Amino acid sequence: MALRERAGEPVSGTVLASAIGVSRVAVWKGVQSLTEAGYPVETNDSGYALEPGKAADFLYPWEFGEKEAMFRHFAGTTSTMDNARECALQGFPAGTVITAERQSAGRGRNGRAWASRQGGLFCTILERPAIALGDYFLPVMVYQIAAARAIRSLCGKPMSLRWPNDIYIDNRKIAGLITEIAGEGDSINWLTVGIGVNVNNRIPSEKAASCADITGSPLSRREVLLKIIDEAEWVKRQSSLDAAYAQGNRLLAAEWNAMADSVGAKAAVIRSGGTAAAARDSTRIGQTGELAGRVLARGTFGGIDPAGRCIIKTGAGALYFNPGPVSLVFL
Numbered sequence: 001m002a003l004r005e006r007a008g009e010p011v012s013g014t015v016l017a018s019a020i021g022v023s024r025v026a027v028w029k030g031v032q033s034l035t036e037a038g039y040p041v042e043t044n045d046s047g048y049a050l051e052p053g054k055a056a057d058f059l060y061p062w063e064f065g066e067k068e069a070m071f072r073h074f075a076g077t078t079s080t081m082d083n084a085r086e087c088a089l090q091g092f093p094a095g096t097v098i099t100a101e102r103q104s105a106g107r108g109r110n111g112r113a114w115a116s117r118q119g120g121l122f123c124t125i126l127e128r129p130a131i132a133l134g135d136y137f138l139p140v141m142v143y144q145i146a147a148a149r150a151i152r153s154l155c156g157k158p159m160s161l162r163w164p165n166d167i168y169i170d171n172r173k174i175a176g177l178i179t180e181i182a183g184e185g186d187s188i189n190w191l192t193v194g195i196g197v198n199v200n201n202r203i204p205s206e207k208a209a210s211c212a213d214i215t216g217s218p219l220s221r222r223e224v225l226l227k228i229i230d231e232a233e234w235v236k237r238q239s240s241l242d243a244a245y246a247q248g249n250r251l252l253a254a255e256w257n258a259m260a261d262s263v264g265a266k267a268a269v270i271r272s273g274g275t276a277a278a279a280r281d282s283t284r285i286g287q288t289g290e291l292a293g294r295v296l297a298r299g300t301f302g303g304i305d306p307a308g309r310c311i312i313k314t315g316a317g318a319l320y321f322n323p324g325p326v327s328l329v330f331l
Contacts, residue, residue, distance in 0.1 A: 010048065070095050072096065077103060087126055100122050101118065123225060125232075127190070127192070128189070132186050137308030138308065143195060145256060147167055151167065155219075161259045165179075174210065176196050177193060200219065253304055263302065267299065267329060268298045269295075271296055
């Protein structure tokens, strides 16, 4: 972009028209469009100038250069997961990324709401992995690891993984993931991974954290997203994922376990609808119809196995749980 290359320096409409090969009226209309899109363009007798340092936090497709065709951006939407499903059904290629400024119905696992405050990164990535349905959690592990590595590199602090889909820093949640899958027979047709990161947004509670809080200054959401995508490609290569998807992936699981902060801690697995309070109070289990059966197991969290299953070590042996409608609570 000509204005960005000369940020802070006015460029005349005539020069811009000549460089782009359009009329001065077209240049004027283009500048108006940029202003409406939120770019801080100053207009005066000398021409047009983009205020330096104020145009780094946009997620429009053209902000991603040669990758522009892979991005779709919405000013507002219900959820980028909804848009990603539409893209998947319309045949969009793997690697398509959907972003949004605002979500009116952002969601987490098991129907929970995800607070989508202005300044956060809300995106969904479409994948079409040639893997069996039973291995669906491997791409989730890739992006959870990638997001944690990306945030760590930009914020300068270590991140911790929580099963099955959260990222924490100093015991506060900074990011989360959600997936949707469509398959036929035993194979996956498409899989979408939704990623929400507290970047510059106001955090919803004291149990959460944001990148801006950690660094003391705003970060570029574009930079965070590109870093996540780059790290995901690196994780795939390092774990030889293309060649070792089937039957889980030991390298991927080892990386995940090394980044988890609660391996060895006392924990309980609860079914969707169960509560952390119920999991901690053994006297309440099975006493009412509401709580009966909600706490599935208690023991020590043993990390995850190569298929991404949660391992709970008990006195009677190890139990394994797929993500599905269950959650892990630390006691």
